[in-house]
Amino acid sequence: MSKKGQTEDIFADAIPGIIILIVTLMIVWGMGVSHKGQISAAIDSSTSNVHKLELITSLRVPIDATKIPEQEKTKIWTVADVILLADKKEVEDFNWLFSEKLLYQKVEGTNSTYECGKDLPITLSKYSWVLTVKKGEREFFKCYAREMVGPPLKSVLNEFALQPPKDKIFLPTENPEEPLTLELRW
């Protein structure tokens, strides 16, 4: 047999082995990927709650007293107080609430959406989130923050609008039977 013929024979014999080797590697790789997917799902579902805890903490963040008008100083201490105040009085009446210096800023051209984040802890602006406040089915207050480096705010909000809330926090109001529902999306 010529040398060329011998080489062709060796490759021909090796083909089944090569095919089996490739299939084995593909199966092992596929299993590894699905394993990684399971880790990701388990960790992701839990880390999203880490965000919730940061938001709960933020509700307790005291607001700098120098930013609060004299007549309201006796009533407001935390972010949660601002939300409760927005429930108690009509949000539109609180122009000072939306001044440049304060936590919640009115978004131009709307009456019901407000941007917050200026004074929130830096960690909160590492990711995008929307906090919607509802009383019963009525949504009356919304604040949000977006990643410092990320997609435009409008697309973030549109994306969030399609998502169900990831979690809910409740705040009591003056009427015990009408608590506020704070829906969190991130």
Add this chain to the structure above:
Amino acid sequence: MRPNKKATVVLLASSIAFLIAVVIFYAATPNMQPGQRTKYLGETELKVYDTYQNGEAIMIYIDEAARQSARKAAQENGTFEQNFKKNFQQHITQMRKIYNVSLSSDNYAITKTGSEVKGITTQKITLKENGIEYSFMPNFKVVF
């Protein structure tokens, strides 16, 4: 040198057996471990964190309920403590519907100092979720 036909068949059979062994090993190994399902590194710790934050959500409700009960009690006739407990009970009754935790304002010792109210209770809240049991005392200290 070209192997004979018998040797090729044996080689092929051995290769297929090896392939099957690899697949069975990867597919069945996790199930062959003793005890409960193996958890990923950090999974349990994150579930502890989840349970803790649920406790925090309850605590923020209690804090706000206490603050509002105190404001209302200060405007009503009668002793502050009685008024406070009556108002606070309404809030924690509502909270039971939301968070399914049972508390009674009668178990709180209320102390008022100026505009600060402290509530110390003998009744703890226990959350059991994700195989984790987390207990805490829902005491509060609020300024109203």
